[in-house]
Amino acid sequence: MENIISLDNVSYYYKVYDESGKRTFHAGVKNVTLDIQKGSFVALVGHNGCGKSTLAKLLNGLLIPQQGKGKVLVNGLDTADDKNLFEVRKTVGMVFQNPDNQMVASIVEEDVAFGPENLGIPQKEIVERVTKSLQKVGMLEYAKRTPTRLSGGQKQRIAIAGALAIQPQVLVLDESTAMLDPMGRKEVLNVAHQLNKEGMTVVLITHFMEEVLDADVVVVMNNGEIVAKGTPMQIFDNADVVDKVGLRLPRTVELAARLHAQGFDVDRHCTDARLLGEKICQLLQKN
């Protein structure tokens, strides 16, 4: 498989000023090497302040690794080169955490049109793109409405439509579910998975382990470094690492794993709560 984004030993340092005005450097991301394959669904997990949002901003050139601190290549283009920046952002669409802070216009369709307008797309095609993007996230009927009255999940889907209208190859969701209620989170995740099925590469950044279940690759970060990488099951088997970085396994997986460890006949990779429940009932009847 072809890599669409590759990070080669990337570090990013923030300037931090203490009270006396002395400048120190704080590593947001340290020595990260990561390849993201075309069409894959990558989940990036870690608790607050582990550097996952810094990493996200490195992916589309919002942040650029300091000189000599590695390279980020998007479709082979170096994000550090100013000439590539526009192309990089056309390739990597990004959706952020707070839906209210990424709405540019006060009418849904105009907000979605913002990206293509910046690209200088002819008017007719903009309308097509806006319609298609809103359709993909199931928000077409809200095209003429103002976003203020919509739910968080709906606003976030509009933000996704806004990113889609640029027709990117990669969609980065930078904690886009963090501020949503469970319903909204589900809506956004469903859209992300649907897009992934249609060939979009998705990078999902989150601190909810439940959301990584269906990812192809899970990357666990801590203190700016990648501490584990693998399929969801490989990560779940490595409970020590997950525990150490302050995350919790999805409840179903945790329960299944513990039962299995106690010698019960349970699939320790069970992710379906209903299935696990039935299995436990069977075991209870047997005993």
Added chain:
Amino acid sequence: MFRDVTFGQYYPTRSFMHSMDARVKILLNILYLVGIFFITSFAVYGFLTVLLVVMIACSRVPLKSILRSLRGILFLLLLTVILNIFLNTSGKLLWQWWIFSIYDQGLYSAAKLFLRLVYLVMGASLLTLTTTPVDLTHAIESLLKPLKLIRVPVHELALIMSLTLSFIPSLMEETDRIIRAQKARGANFDTGGLIKRAKAFVPILIPLLVSSFRRAEELANAMSSRCYGGPVKRTSMRVMRIGWRDVVATLVMLIFWGGVITLYAMSGTLSPMVPWLYF
């Protein structure tokens, strides 16, 4: 506290005037505002009344909403009328008491000023009542385009305007939240003198300012991510088209105000012939 504040005074409905091009509406509005200063007689104010009635009928905005816009100038209105009645000392003396005296010319000029101010505000409010803030921004951007030649950043200014508009609801909500949070911590906004009350707002303003900066940073990131400020020329999804309504409205307004200005310019020759027109 701020939940129910709606921004602007747009009255949502479908009408002749709502479907007009916002740019045409702005230009005709300017014509109206300038033209009204060329009216000097009651007769022409009568014609203007007819025009205004037709305009209001075309906008399908209830008269109540239009009259509401007069509230803001109520004080100004009263003051000018009173000053005009008592300070104008030409014509026939009608009434006198102590230092106050009323002359007939004073009454006439007060009445004309009253009509002028009321009609001015009513006509102008029709623009904002029938045009959404978003449309207004687009129209202003389009009308100011020529200024780009002298390097005025017209698009950027329009974007700032529309961003401001779209962030008003979230900032209102935020203010509301901060006020409640501070109240929960025992803050008191309702008692004490003016200075004490003003000081009580500092704990609201500072968090609001800080969060606005955070919002601005996030918004900037979101805009950059969506390719804002790239090397290509921006296009626009919205097309503004001049329709038959705009042509009709423009013709009517041009004929009316053309007539008004002709009357004004030819007052020397016309006023002896048709004196009622100049009363």
